[in-house]
Structure formats: C-alpha cells, structure tokens
Amino acid sequence: MTLGKYELIMKDDENIYAYKRLYKDEEMIVYCNFSNQEVSYDASILKNEKILIQNYEKHQKGTLKPYESIVFYQKSRA
Numbered sequence: 001m002t003l004g005k006y007e008l009i010m011k012d013d014e015n016i017y018a019y020k021r022l023y024k025d026e027e028m029i030v031y032c033n034f035s036n037q038e039v040s041y042d043a044s045i046l047k048n049e050k051i052l053i054q055n056y057e058k059h060q061k062g063t064l065k066p067y068e069s070i071v072f073y074q075k076s077r078a
Contacts, residue, residue: 001028015039016064022076028052029072033064040064049074 004023010016015035021028029046033039043062049072051059056068064070 009045010041013039013041016041020045025076027074027076029074030069031064031072032069033067036066038063038065046072047074 001021004021004026007020007022008018009020009029010018015033015037016039017030017032017034018041019030021030029049031041040063046061052071052073054068054070056065056070059068059070
C-alpha cells in the first residue's frame with residue numbers, strides 16, 4: 001500500500017475519499033465513504049477486481065453504505 005504511484009480519484013466528492021495505488025502491473029483502489037448516507041461511485045475502473053478488505057459483510061458494486069470502506073485489488077490495464 002505504500003509503494004508505487006498514488007492517484008486521487010473522485011477529487012470533487014465531499015463524502016468519498018478515493019484513490020488508486022499503482023505498482024508495476026498491479027493496482028489497489030480504495031473507496032471510503034465518510035458520510036452517514038449511502039452514496040454512489042463510478043465502478044467503471046474496476047475490471048476483474050478482488051476485494052481485499054471491507055467493513056461490511058456484503059458490498060454492492062457502485063454503492064457505498066454509510067461509513068463503508070473497501071479496498072479492491074486488480075491487475076493493471078496499462
């Protein structure tokens with residue numbers, strides 16, 4: 001999580017802190033919802049992803065529950 005290029009995504013969203021960490025041919029995508037409301041995120045960057053860690057038992061792709069955080073891993077498309 002500390003190696004590679006850091007890229008902030010969803011920069012203008014007031015509720016979601018989201019970023020990608022790119023290293024060699026791998027990437028991690030992190031989404032954190034800091035609000036007490038359900039919010040949507042653009043899941044189009046996720047391709048053949050695996051969930052590494054999450055704080056809810058089930059995750060609906062494209063939606064974050066209140067205070068939900070999730071980390072995805074995938075091979076880089078680049």
